[in-house]
Amino acid sequence: MLGWSTGMDCIEALKTRRSIRAYTGEPVAREAIEDIIDCGRLAATAVNIQPWEFVVVTETEMLRAIARATDFGRFIAQAAVCVVVLCKDTKYYLEDGCNASQNILVAARAHGLGACWVAGDKKPYAEKVRRMIGAPDGSRLISLLPIGHPAEEPRKDKRPLSDVLHWEKF
């Protein structure tokens, strides 16, 4: 049905995804990016409004300019692409846009690629980045998602399941 096989199932991709901030510089296939964005557009969305738009930035100068605009996203300059996730300013724009962003991160992992969420909404640079990519007035910048072939295997401490799972009551 998906027309794209990566050999990694959904649960494995969810459990092994980590933020990747270093990339090899190898190009990323256009088909992979299209499939990843396809996963973003199919995310759960309040009242099925689907308020999102996805701008895929590949040009080196624009990647560098976006990286410079951020505070904690300088590594965007080294990524093969940066997916800019935008939403119309609907009631649930943030929840919807975050769902799409997370789908994109997990789909990138399933394709053997590395990605990292760089904050957009709430950041002082959101307006600047929106203008740089020609986003329409009133749209919200949800996230910047650099994607590339991973050049690191970071480990992260995670709270154990027994700490966070509560049956019946907190």
Ligand SMILES: Cc1cc2nc3c(=O)[nH]c(=O)nc-3n(C[C@H](O)[C@H](O)[C@H](O)COP(=O)(O)O)c2cc1C
């Ligand atoms: C809303 C949000 C904003 C984030 N912003 C940044 C950021 O600006 N720069 C960055 O390097 N990582 C950013 N991250 C990634 C987090 O630092 C990362 O997800 C967290 O440390 C857990 O690590 P993991 O993704 O490897 O599990 C952000 C993540 C989220 C969900």
